[in-house]
Amino acid sequence: MLQRFSVPAYRSRQLSEALYRGWAESLDEVTTLPKELRERLAEAGYAVGLPRIVETFTSVDGTERYLIAAADGQTVETVWMPEGDEGENGDGSEAAAYFDATICVSSQIGCAVNCQFCLTAKLGIIRDLTAGEIAGQVVAVLKRHMVQIGRDRINLVFMGMGEPFLNYDAFMDAVRLLVEEVGIPESRMTVSTSGIVPGIERFAAEPVRPKLAISLNASNNQVREQIMPINRKWDIERLLRAVQQVPLRAREKLTFEYVLLGGVNDQIQHADEVGALLRRVNRPLKVNLIVWNPGPGIRYDMPQPHQVIEFQNRLKLNGVPAYIRRPRGRDIYAACGQLKRTGG
Ligand code: SAH
Ligand code: SF4
Numbered sequence: 256m257l258q259r260f261s262v263p264a265y266r267s268r269q270l271s272e273a274l275y276r277g278w279a280e281s282l283d284e285v286t287t288l289p290k291e292l293r294e295r296l297a298e299a300g301y302a303v304g305l306p307r308i309v310e311t312f313t314s315v316d317g318t319e320r321y322l323i324a325a326a327d328g329q330t331v332e333t334v335w336m337p338e339g340d341e342g343e344n345g346d347g348s349e350a351a352a353y354f355d356a357t358i359c360v361s362s363q364i365g366c367a368v369n370c371q372f373c374l375t376a377k378l379g380i381i382r383d384l385t386a387g388e389i390a391g392q393v394v395a396v397l398k399r400h401m402v403q404i405g406r407d408r409i410n411l412v413f414m415g416m417g418e419p420f421l422n423y424d425a426f427m428d429a430v431r432l433l434v435e436e437v438g439i440p441e442s443r444m445t446v447s448t449s450g451i452v453p454g455i456e457r458f459a460a461e462p463v464r465p466k467l468a469i470s471l472n473a474s475n476n477q478v479r480e481q482i483m484p485i486n487r488k489w490d491i492e493r494l495l496r497a498v499q500q501v502p503l504r505a506r507e508k509l510t511f512e513y514v515l516l517g518g519v520n521d522q523i524q525h526a527d528e529v530g531a532l533l534r535r536v537n538r539p540l541k542v543n544l545i546v547w548n549p550g551p552g553i554r555y556d557m558p559q560p561h562q563v564i565e566f567q568n569r570l571k572l573n574g575v576p577a578y579i580r581r582p583r584g585r586d587i588y589a590a591c592g593q594l595k596r597t598g599g
Contacts, residue, residue, distance in 0.1 A: 256301060257270060260292065260295060260296070260299075262292060266288060266292065269285070269287040269288060270285060270288060270303075271436050272287070273285040273286075273287060273288075273303075274303055274394075274436075275390075275394060275432070275436035275437045276404070276436075276437065276438065278305060278394065278397070278398040279303055279305075280303070280304055280305050281302070281303065281304065282296055282297055282301070282302065282303055285303065305391065305394060305395055305398065306323045306324060306325070306331075306388065306391040306392065306394070306395045307323065307324045307395070308321045308322070308323055308324075308395055308396075308399060309322050309323065309324045309330065310322040310330075312584075312587035312588070312589065313587065314583070314584035314585075314586050314587045314589060315586055316583060316584060317336075317337045318334060318335065318336050318337075318583045318584030318587065318589050319334070319335040319584075319587075319589075320332060320333075320334050320335075320584060320587050320588065320589035320594075321333045321334070321335070321392075321395075321396065321399075323391070323392055323395055325364075325384075325388055329364050329381065329382070331361050331364060331384060331388060331392060331416070332361055332415055332416055332594040333358065333359065333360060333361060333392040333393075333395070333396055333415060334358070334359035334415065334583070334584065334589045334594075335356060335357075335358055335359075335396055335399075335400070336356060336357045336358075336359065336583045336584070337354065337355070337356045338355040338356060338357070353403075353406050353407045353408065354400060354402055354407035354408065354409065355407070355408045356400070356402075356407070356408075356409060356410070357409075357410040357411070357412055358392075358393055358396050358409065358410070358411050358412070359412050359414050359415045359589075360389060360392050360393060360411055360412065360413050360414075360415050361384065361389070361392065361415030361416035361417055361594065362383075362384055362389055362413055362415070362416070362417040362418070362419040362422050362425075362426050363380060363381075363382070363383050363384055363416060363417025363418065363419075363421065363422050364378070364380075364381040364382050364383075364384065364416060364417070365378035365379050365380045365381040365382075365416065365417065366378065366379075366380060366416060366417050366418055367379065367380035367418065367421060368418050368421070368449050368483070368484075368485050369484050369485075370449060370470075370472075370482060370483045370484075370485075370592075371481070371482045371483070371484075371553075371555075372482055372514060372516055372547055372553060372555050372592065373553075373592040374550035374551075374553065374588075374592055374593050374594065374595045375416045375417070375592065375594050375595055377550075377552065377553075377595060378416075378595060380417075383417075383421075383422040383425060384417070384422065384425060385425055386424075386425045386426075386428035386429040386432060387429075387432075389425060389426060389429035390429040390432040390433050390436075390437070392415075393411060393433060393437065393439070394437065397409070397437070404437065404438045404439060405438070408443075409439055409443065410443045410444070410445075411433065411439060411443065411444040411445070411465070412444070412445050412446075412447065413426065413444070413445070413446040413447065413465065414445070414446075414447045414468070414591065415594055416594045418448065418449055418451060419446050419447070419448060419454075420446075420448045420451035420453075420454025420455065420458070421451060421454070423454050423457060426446070427461065427464075430444065430446075430463070430464065430465060431463060434463055441463050441464060441465050442466070442504075444465035444466065445465050445466045445467070445468050445510065446458075446464075446465045446466070446467060446468065447468040447469070447470060447510075447512060448467070448468070448469060448470065449470045449483060449485055450469060450470065450471075450483075450485060450486070450489055450494045451485075451489070452489040452493055452494060452497045455467075455494075455497040455498060455500075455501065456497055456500065458501065459497075459500045459501040459502065466507060466508075466510070467498070467501055467509055467510070468509075468510035468511070468512055468543070469494065469498060469509065469510070469511050469512065470483075470512045470514070471491075471494075471511045471512065471513055471529070471532075471542075472512065472513055472514050472520065473486075473491075473520050473525075474520065474524075474525040474526075474527075474528030474529045474532065475491070475528055476490050476491055478519065478520050478525075479491060481519075482516065482519065482520070491532065495532065495535070495536055498536065498538075499536060499537075499538065503538065503539060507539065508539040508540050508541050509536075509538055509539065509540040509541075510540070510541055510542075510543055511529075511533065511540060511541070511542045511543070512542075512543050512545060513529065513542055513543070513544050513545065514545045514546075514547050514591070514592070515544055515545065515546055515547055515558040515562070515563055515566060516547050516555045516556070516558065517547070517555065517556030517557050517558040517559065517562075518556060518558075519555065521558040521559075521562050521563070521566055522562075523565060523566070523569050525566070526565075526566045526569035526570050526573065527569065527573060529542070529570060529573075529575065530569070530570060530572075530573025530574065530575050531573075533573075533575050534573070534574065534575075540575070540576075541575075541576040541577070541578065542570055542575055542576065542577040542578070543577075543578055543580050544563065544566060544567055544570075544577055544578065544579045544580065545580045545582075545591055546558060546563060546579070546580075546582060547592075548582055548585055548590040548591055548592055548593050550588075550592070550593055550595070563579060564579075567579055
């Protein structure tokens, strides 16, 4: 925006530095710009600001869920997950002097995909977020915790509300902003998709991109169609073919998420089917098993704890590395699939 004011290019850099790394909330705080230029900007109607956290819910496990205000009065949900115990010595000494945390970022308000087990789906799609609103969630949370990029280790997961690949351009613009202006490396970012094939194909060609996670959630088309209607548009075979086109970087692995729904997709034969599917993919990969998080009005059951372990072991027996994801912030409705702008 500064080109119109006939000032040298480094002034633009100073402005983005103040915004994205200095967390400036008004033009007055951008003290690297001369006062006279700030006044001219204000007179021309320009303003700078950060999205505001209007509500915070804190879980017993340290997870925080935020409602962040958008300009039109809507709220966006964002989750902060400190990695937890590793930093604490348990000997009365202070916690680690740096953060190791993951921020879960939303890409849309609501979601159009309509997965049957997901609370966000109940909202329908309200609207897309802009690139500024997507990146702004991260900047607001970094400011709240006074995070120092470089010292602290921050991971981003685009796994909040919405389907990132149905808001592709804004999502990728936000990624570039976060890499270039905020300074978070794309190797510390993961985007999860329900399987939007054209999005995956575009993503495969991106020079700068996060790691990819695919919500597989079922071992065959029959079950997947039932729980994820999107499977009628792009079935498992189309999905896996698209995924195979994504060029992986050194040591990069694809992640397949698998939400375990009691009695629906959590049986031993399902694990064997997943094993067979993923062997055919023939790329470095892992499976993250997620125990389904309940929500009001959703008629599924949680899997039995022993079945979760058996499923994991069976995948491993099939040669597929499998991890059980610890649910975070279930008590404050911050866990996977629970984001729905609920008050409590
Ligand atoms: N829309 C994207 C990203 C957000 S959802 C996607 O679907 O991939 C992030 C993950 O949470 C997905 O793997 C999804 O399958 C999972 N999920 C949704 N609802 C859930 C619930 N109630 N319990 C556990 N996981 C859930
Ligand atoms: Fe949308 Fe993901 Fe929820 Fe499916 S699981 S409805 S794609 S947010």
